[in-house]
Amino acid sequence: MPRLLVLLLALVGVLYPFAVYFGMEHLSPRLFALLLGGLWLVRSLSSLGKPGNRWMSLCALAFCLLLGLLDEPALLRWYPVLVSGLLLALFSLSLRFGPPLVERMARLSEPELPEVAVRYTRRVTQVWALFFLLNGMAVIALALWAPLSWWTLYTGLISYALMGLLFAVEWLVRQRVRRFA
Template sequence: MKTDLIFKILITIASIAYPFTLVFFYEFSKDAVFVMALLWGLQGIFTSDKNKKQTSALLSAFFVLILLANNDTLRYFYPVIINIFMLFVFGLSLKKEAIITKFARLKEPNLPEFVIAYTRNLTKIWIVFFAVNGAISFGLIFLEDKIYWGLYTGAISYVLIAALFVGEYVYRIKLKRQEDV
């Protein structure tokens, strides 16, 4: 468990720094790609979770492919791949129990029906977010000036994620107050 947390923190920091490294410190971009391959690979080795092991192996292989191909454009696809992955994880969860419902059950195992419907709809909102975020990240790859890609994928997209979290939290509090009346 401790190792998983360490890799989660390291990968999060590296993922946030990655776009800025590609745009503002391009001379270190191969180093950034290597670090990402290494972190994802090590997480895959040290985790006991089968799904995390597979995901880590695929992402590590992606970064190794970038290193082997020495292709500048491929370096910019990481945020697109992450958004596609999240879109599929959230989307496939709708076939059974929505992923956000599963998270909610960790706190409260016996959820009322209206909460299940709410968390299912919230999962759909995140799916739309990942689709739009991935599409914007993809489109920005092809602009000549990569600064827009770097700012969007390294900062703006994280601000949008935070805004969605905060907006949902405020809405949920307002909804709870209405139910208590």
């Protein structure tokens, strides 16, 4: 996938909660559906043949279609739930049908992983799957019961801070594991 598209999708993901917060009263959910759907369609077409691309894109495009047809502002809060669910499925399915996603990424830089590293990457994949499960549950609760400002704060800032913290802790643990391996 072209780097510009990857960057654009990441930027849209980060800015999405703030766009919902500031645009919910002024922009139609159909406009959000059109923009998100267009990005997912481009992502899908530029990533043909990559694992998980087809089903993830179909889920996202189905959500965008539903959002566009219903034109319901409350549905805008459910996009981060969809993303967490897709990532949970991606990590979980890689555990079931292997190799685990983190192992695949590790093998890009180190093709011959020792057995201790393979076990470690499996555990890290499990941790990420658990993170996306808990994150999705938090976003569901916020979408159902919290004010829009709380939902925006969590989905636009806190969840990314938690991901960054998990990345940092995992990196520290990995350095320790490498030292003793």
